[in-house]
Amino acid sequence: MIDLYYAEDDETIAQLVKEYLEQAECQVTVFHMIEDMKQALRKRQPDIILLDWNMPDGQGNDLCRWLRLRWLQLPVIFLTVRGDSCDIVDGFQNGADDYVVKPFELEVLHSRILALLRRAGQRKDACFYCDSLILDTEKKAVFRDNAEIALSQPEYQILLLLMENKGKTVTRRQLLEQVWDSNGSYVNDNTLTVTIKRLREKLRHPACLKTIRSFGYRMEDSL
Template sequence: MKILLLEDDAAIAAALASFLTEKGCEVTCCPTLSQARDRLEAALPDVAVLDWNLPDGDGVALCQTLRQRWPRLPLLLLTVRSDTRDILTGFACGADDYVTKPFDREVLYSRLLALWRRSRPDAGTVLSCGGIRLDPARQAVTYQGTPVALAPLEYHLLCLLLQNKGRTVTRQQLLASLWDQNGHFVNDNTLTVTMKRLREKLGRPACLKTVRSFGYRLEEPQP
């Protein structure tokens, strides 16, 4: 998950960025509105976390601008302003979520994950890459037109990779998103075994690549 963090308090920004990086996120910190705008023009994140009071302006105004320009970009306001009127204003300006300081980092991370997941392609979108097709509506997978029967964890893993086609997904990101049928956290060894079985069931497709000691990616084969 790529996160843009607009926060002028250097201590808060550094601590939160360090925590999210340990979770497998890629965090870009911006202390001012102008820097945040420049970064957003250069590359759009998966989620933007915006402070309200900033040295060069109003984070809520930026929130409103971003919502108009990029309707599907998840936006979370992170601010000391806890008055009900402020919270209502934040949502009215386009925020998807609103967290007040002080905050629990694990709870904030869970909220960011929820926003990220909701921003993914909807259930009617067929995902594909290099002969692999996954139909979320039918929960059906085919490879080169042949149906492939996957266990729930294998299906979820493939879905995550297809949703991030063209990007490397870290093992930490996958571990944070994968849960077994009983809702238990998937450990590193289970991820390795699940990936091995997925590759075998798909006939070891060339489009599914391992980024050594980092993660995995799906990318369309070069013509």
């Protein structure tokens, strides 16, 4: 099922789109304010985002710019009422992947969503972001406030798993199995506790690395 966030201030249009896409195996969450979508994105990221151009508390291009500072590869489709070339250019400059002009056929919108997700599936994120932290998978490097931080291999692997699952809780068992057991190294639970403690210290105790008591850990933007 496709997890989709939809920013739209027209309740009638939002309901029509939501009903159609949910019949097409999408899970649609509608937001009537930009700030509400930002709050939801800080907790969980969907598979794709639909952005109406004009919102009561701002414009979609401003939200798209905010998104791109945090999630470089999150697919975004703009919905613009006029098809104005200036709107479209501005949208692409701020990070939109595609656009659909209102009024649109629901079947066309759905096909554009599927096409964009196929293209996105062929891309692999080189960098992951959370607040001021950056993890570059090509360089195998981690930065905070543009300063590189040296991590041990287990520390790096833990951070990578958390970054890859940003907005989701990764359990302690998952970390133990994927960081150590996958390499044939079997360690006890205390090793993970100590490694997480050292990782926090090296990263200067970032607010975005959260402990979920009795479960595990989660990366989540706090800004």
